[in-house]
Amino acid sequence: MEKTIGRRKFLRNSALAIGAISLGGLDAVADTKARKARTAVSVPDTLKFNKEGKFKIVQFTDIHACDDHEQNKHSYDIMNNLIELEKPDLVMYTGDFGGGDNIYDRLVGFASSRGIPCAVAFGNHEPEDEKEREAVLNHFASLPGCLNVRKDAETSKLPGATNQIIPIYSSTDAGKKSAILYLFDSHCDHHLPGYDRKNDWIKPEQVEWYVRHSRALTVENGGVPYPALAFFHIPLLEYGEAWNDSRYKNMGWRIENEGCAPVNSGLFAAFLDCGDVKGVFCGHDHDNDYVVFKNGIALGYGRFSGGLNAYHTLCRGCRVIELTEGSTVFDTWTRMETSRMLYHITVPYSFTSDDPKYRPRP
């Protein structure tokens, strides 16, 4: 207990409490501005492209922490090492954090102690009960350095907790959005009769919320969709369909079947109609890390980042995504726990071009 209090004090005293840069909807979440407080390590309260026009995201997924610190330590060490190596502008956790060992505080602290903000999208192993799920969101939202915000008047009406829109601003104009990140809560288990209770789907209310905001953002940007990425935990039905269809090129490992919902609630179609999301990144299946390119959208997995207690065949690591300002083209690769980079590709050209410079590298 004493240790926990000490660590929380450290986090609060060593990180800049962030303000409201994230949007639950398009309404700014002003109340989080009250969390600002200057301290030793400052964490940016808005996301922005750097001077070179780049923005790098490190995605960790499926931590599955448990009460055995020795088991967790492996993944904690990996995450710390990979953040040091990649020096991202944002750490994105795509769910299944596990319990015990103050995991939520630790995850945020890995990034915030280095002055890097983070955000989370919940997995199926977070609490299924909506009130408990919201309580976990509120805990994350209270931690300095975490960009997640409490539900607002609009997102309170949506199923799940981690539904949020986070803009990335221009390197040269602090008030101009240059890219958008959409976070969705993909829930836990569906209750469909005749199927195993697992792998829920993103609900129509969330799809409608996305479409409404995506279209408004496109209008705001003069009719041109902002380049956008989406993050959530459970893969879309289109992942498996695309992998098994030779028309769609892929890169990476697929060691298990996709744990996707048995029905399609239309989010992929909404991405196509709105035209902004060019990359979707999920977790859930620990032994898949592939990216498949379907209809102009890269459907990708993170790389399992969890401890020894959760099933995995693949060497652990992370996915890295690097955006370029003013472009829908982006690079992505996996970085293994050994520090080795694998499958550096450029989306879309690694899938659409015969130019050797876009071949997967190294």
Ligand SMILES: [Fe+2]
């Ligand atoms: Fe998992």
